[in-house]
Amino acid sequence: MREGPDIARIASLVGDPARANMLSALMDGGALTASELALEAGVGLPTASSHLAKLGDGGLLSQSSQGRHRYFRLAGPQVAAMLEAIMGVAETAGPKRARPGPRDASMREARVCYDHLAGEHAVAMLDGFFTRGILDQGKDGVVMGKAGPSFFAAAGIDLSTLPGKRRPVCRACLDWSVRRSHLAGSLGAAILDRILEQKWARRDAQSRAIRFTPPGRRAFERTFLA
Amino acid sequence: MREGPDIARIASLVGDPARANMLSALMDGGALTASELALEAGVGLPTASSHLAKLGDGGLLSQSSQGRHRYFRLAGPQVAAMLEAIMGVAETAGPKRARPGPRDASMREARVCYDHLAGEHAVAMLDGFFTRGILDQGKDGVVMGKAGPSFFAAAGIDLSTLPGKRRPVCRACLDWSVRRSHLAGSLGAAILDRILEQKWARRDAQSRAIRFTPPGRRAFERTFLA
DNA sequence: CGCATGGTTTGATCCTAGTCGAAGCATCTT
């Protein structure tokens, strides 16, 4: 008999297919209503409501009521990181899975992870930041490097607005498709915002995939990849 | 209805208390027999056998038969990393938990994570490695730095024996208690080996905690922490 | 107001999955 964190309790929350679908649907960091999540999970409204209550009690979801709508979102970046970690082993440890099709390929290339960019592009970007001294691996994880401030200013990102919230500015997040780190934290979120704001890419409505336009991809590479 | 990795399948494997206990017991990277795991999980032998079969099919455990014993261990470092991630949210998202007692305090300070050192000491060590140029954050994650070879030679670790296996030499692993990275990979494993071999510390028999002897702690700090 | 819409609660149903006793294999010991 062991002690330690009650891992079974929260794993069993994720272990139900309906709840897992809901959580996956929220992995893009957005907020959805109970009925949307019911649809997403392929389950009736009462069932969904019950599931959502459990996820709320379990601390995986936060809820906010607006009028007669009730919005649910992931409780925080840690929850998203955990889900990515589970996806990682599901991908490799899972039984013979159909090889990732074209849709999955675009997910591998670029997708939203909670509120920041993930996938091959994001991993390459973080690598470049390190080698160019834009970010550094410091005492408290990832930290701003010497070349950082001027770089981000040139890229149109205002660093002064980032601190102040409770979340760290820089954070590393393990990528389940590439299995290397990409940049999370408020800086990661700001970069994704910038990409979308410039209309270099748009979010797929159905999945978490990010689709770059051809000129957008070039602009992204010119700006963020050396 | 979503696609993507079958997250519910593997989360539900972890979601059963008996299986969660077994997995926790294996988090130290060691191998245990079916009966030991049954005891650890507080469950009968037939039940344990059934659980172990499921964990094996699910790809979370690897098994090896030696004589009439059957040994089980975690399938790989990714599985351990996932479990640590789940522990992380269980720790924060969990409901009012009893504040960590003395035993948990020693776990936070130093413990085994699969096959390498985790906890505050390990996080401080990796930080020091980065600032002293012993390791660097390179294109492919953590990589040997300029000062590395001479440093590890002085510390009694033979780098030439490390590569060759399928696992990376250096890897970052997110620490659930401190929520910052520590060093995994074969180099991380070699450092832990060295610490135990020098008898600077011993492993707690019951938990994953690592207990330094007073002179051992000084030697560790002198050797690995600046 | 009255009605529609979004969400929760209740109650009943059903089924999966965890549990163990007993019997069955396999392997080691004597």
Place this chain on the structure above:
DNA sequence: AAGATGCTTCGACTAGGATCAAACCATGCG
């Protein structure tokens, strides 16, 4: 061989939990 030990399989029992229909609140709109 005969016995002991470690583990798995089989069979039966049970409990927990997922599900939905129907009734019940709450909010917004005309």
